[in-house]
Amino acid sequence: MPREVEPSLNEKQFFAKALQENIRLDGRALDQFRALELDFGDEYGVADVKLGKTRVHTHITAEVTTPFPDRPFDGIFTITTELSPMTSPSIELNRPSETETLLSRLLEKTIRRSGALDTESLCLIGGSKCWSIRADVHVLSHDGNLVDASSIAVIAALQHFRKPDTSTEGEQVTVYTVREREPVPLSLLHFPLCVTFSFYGEGLLGKGGEEEGEAVLVDANLMEEQLREGSVTVGINRHGEVCQIAKLGGLPVDAVALLNCVKVAGVKVKELSKFIAGRLEADAKKRDKGGLMAELRADNDRVS
Amino acid sequence: MPLDTSTYSLALLRLDGRRWNELRRLTAQISTQAAADGSSYLEMGNTKVICTVTGPLEAKSTSGNRSGGDRADVQVSIRIAGFSGVDRKRRGRGDKRTQEMQTTIANAFSQSLFTHLYPHSTITLSLHILSQDGSLLAALLNASTLALIDAGIPMRDYICACTAGSTSSYSSNDEKADPLLDLNNMEEQELPFLTVATLGDTDDVSVLVMETRVQIGRLEGMLAVGVDGCKQVREILDQVVRKRGTKILEGSQL
Numbered sequence: 247m248p249r250e251v252e253p254s255l256n257e258k259q260f261f262a263k264a265l266q267e268n269i270r271l272d273g274r275a276l277d278q279f280r281a282l283e284l285d286f287g288d289e290y291g292v293a294d295v296k297l298g299k300t301r302v303h304t305h306i307t308a309e310v311t312t313p314f315p316d317r318p319f320d321g322i323f324t325i326t327t328e329l330s331p332m333t334s335p336s337i338e339l340n341r342p343s344e345t346e347t348l349l350s351r352l353l354e355k356t357i358r359r360s361g362a363l364d365t366e367s368l369c370l371i372g373g374s375k376c377w378s379i380r381a382d383v384h385v386l387s388h389d390g391n392l393v394d395a396s397s398i399a400v401i402a403a404l405q406h407f408r409k410p411d412t413s414t415e416g417e418q419v420t421v422y423t424v425r426e427r428e429p430v431p432l433s434l435l436h437f438p439l440c441v442t443f444s445f446y447g448e449g450l451l452g453k454g455g456e457e458e459g460e461a462v463l464v465d466a467n468l469m470e471e472q473l474r475e476g477s478v479t480v481g482i483n484r485h486g487e488v489c490q491i492a493k494l495g496g497l498p499v500d501a502v503a504l505l506n507c508v509k510v511a512g513v514k515v516k517e518l519s520k521f522i523a524g525r526l527e528a529d530a531k532k533r534d535k536g537g538l539m540a541e542l543r544a545d546n547d548r549v550s
Numbered sequence: 551m552p553l554d555t556s557t558y559s560l561a562l563l564r565l566d567g568r569r570w571n572e573l574r575r576l577t578a579q580i581s582t583q584a585a586a587d588g589s590s591y592l593e594m595g596n597t598k599v600i601c602t603v604t605g606p607l608e609a610k611s612t613s614g615n616r617s618g619g620d621r622a623d624v625q626v627s628i629r630i631a632g633f634s635g636v637d638r639k640r641r642g643r644g645d646k647r648t649q650e651m652q653t654t655i656a657n658a659f660s661q662s663l664f665t666h667l668y669p670h671s672t673i674t675l676s677l678h679i680l681s682q683d684g685s686l687l688a689a690l691l692n693a694s695t696l697a698l699i700d701a702g703i704p705m706r707d708y709i710c711a712c713t714a715g716s717t718s719s720y721s722s723n724d725e726k727a728d729p730l731l732d733l734n735n736m737e738e739q740e741l742p743f744l745t746v747a748t749l750g751d752t753d754d755v756s757v758l759v760m761e762t763r764v765q766i767g768r769l770e771g772m773l774a775v776g777v778d779g780c781k782q783v784r785e786i787l788d789q790v791v792r793k794r795g796t797k798i799l800e801g802s803q804l
Contacts, residue, residue: 342644344653351650360763475661478758488769491744491760494650495657498754501777505770512766 250336253469261473262450265461272298272467277510279394279465282518284402284525290429291407295399298467299389304399305382306407310421313369313376321368322378325353325400333388345392352393352492353383356438356481357400360489367433370412370419377409379432390467393479397440402522406529407432438489439518440481441511442466444474447497460499462507464514478504480511484519558717562728565736573712573732573779576786578692580700580794588701592693595734596683601693603701606671622668624660626652626675628690634682636735651687655694658756662749664704673703684735685713687745687759692787699791707750710783711757714776715743716768727768729775742768746776751784753777 253261264271274280280298287294291306313320327350329337337343357363368377381403383396408429411422444466450473451461463470466477476496481489488508493499558564568574574595583589588603606622628648632638655675663673675697677690688711695709715730715737733743744760755777764772 344649347646347649348653351646354646355761359761482766486766487763488760488766489763491758493755493758494654495659495757496661498661498749498752498756501748501753501755501773504755504758505773508766508769 250334250472253472257469258450258473261469262446262452265446266451268461270463271469274465276462277464277514279514279518280467282398282521284398284522286402286406286525286529291403293399293403293406295395295402297391297395297398297465299387300391300395300467301385301387302392302395302399303384303386304396304403305384306403307380307382308407308409309378309380310370310375310419311378312374315373318373319369320365321376323358323363323365323368323381324378325350325358325381325383327353327383327385327396329385329388333385348494349383349392349396352440352479352481352490353396353400355490355492356397356440357404360436360438360481360483362401362434362436362438363404364433364435370414371417374417375419379407379409388468390469390471391442391465393440394442394465397438397481398518398522401437401439402526404432404434405437405522405526436483436485436487437519437522438481438483438487439515440479441514442477442479443507443510444470445476445478445497445499446473447475449475449497460503462503464510478507480508482508482511482515484516486512558728564730566734568732570717570728571731571775571778573782574734576692576783578696578787578790580696580790586697586701588697588699588703590693590696590700592689592696594685594689594692594732596681597685597689598679598681599689599693600678600680601690601697602676603673603694603697603703604676605673605701606668606703609670609672620666620669621660622663622665622671622673624656624663624665624673624675626656626677626694628652628655628677628679630679630682634679651690654687654757654759655690658691658709658747659694659698659705662706662709662756663698664706667704673698673701682735684733684738685745687757688712688747688783691747691757692783696787696790700794707752708784708787709747709749709756710780710787711745711747712776712779712783713738713743713745714772714779715741716764716772717741729768729771731775731779742772744772744776746773746780748777748780748784751781 283296285294293304295302327346329346331337370376381400385392408431411427411430413420444463446461478493480491576594578592580590582591583602586602590601592599628651675694691709691711713733715733717727742762742764747757749756
């Protein structure tokens, strides 16, 4: 099993020394995200998120299937994650790594289990037909903080996605093509996003520094992630509902500091939600070329 | 099956007759298996787990070692018995929930143990779940702590865990909602809850896992009750260890 190249001793010491002076190597503030870019594809439900050098591509697809027998009135919503060897040489094909397991679990808990997508609205005929919505998360480049980037990508893509319109008459379901009827958006109940905090303690910063021996960073890049001693991922929506918290071992952190992290996450998520809403609006404007009247016009574009 | 939580506000008693800040019966034994380097058996209410520790012993292959060889690697495997739950469900080893718990326990103990004393070696924790009735991760963490003490591996302090919940659902904004300590399976199905593990007597949280939706204002109360519960758990675990210690001392005098 190949391993990720670890930061050298020099890099480690330089990073620790800088962190003691509250400086990050890329010049960001301790609680600042990297530059976030969000682009949508030509198709509905394709989102491409760039968070610094981390890049995540998400594609939403929908198909009609039979629901699970124990949940006849619910549609199906699955999130699948894929880390390919293209992402990083330490990742092998067809062998789920720890990073991937945790990533898919966190997305699952934040977005699916918190009920972000109303699965009951995906039901077509109880017990026999329902929509199956599938979100494929592809990590194209790994430079730390995959969880936050992926959650942004999935939530943005779900909001962007349009599923074909349907009509039901008795046991007969008609699925209309895009030409026949305008496709409809999914019914989303809330928009949870993840914010990950990285903790650094005595092990890295050394004992008895002038200031407190602990540092908390938001949106760690790959090196900061490799050097961290603990982390907590908070899934929260913009209304201040915490959907999940995951501090899976690592450096013990004071309970008050953790509550503080949750509060900071609440603020960050509001900013991120606003950013996503802005990008969605810009994309909608780009798609809408003068509305229905422009589409119904019979005259051709002339070259003057 | 919706749990009728409306009766709670009448007498402030939970379904099993406990008050909001009461733990379930927590009993434990150390050195239950003679063949293992360390072992323990722990019951938290009706949740029952066995833990055995093997090691520290020489690492089989250094390539799988996450720490690069200068400290011991902690490996955890969890087996869930088929008869442990209400419905007999087979869970493969690839189950992501189990894998997440394994990672959590491994990460928590690789921080609290003095792993730098055992370079190029592996400490293997093998956990068996015999019966599930809520607070599963907490029971696993507590059992692991006891087994590691039995194995004589030096550690900073006990890692003690318990769960805490809240009587309100996420939507209702009632201020009267009480936090609850140590939820059983029925309460876990219905109420928002978190699992918290602290290091010894301090307020330092090593593990914090919450999987349900809850208002941000509710969190502080839940966490406070959880941390307080961990201190109670520490007292109980400490008694178990001390009782075992005196028994060994008495035996050596004979």
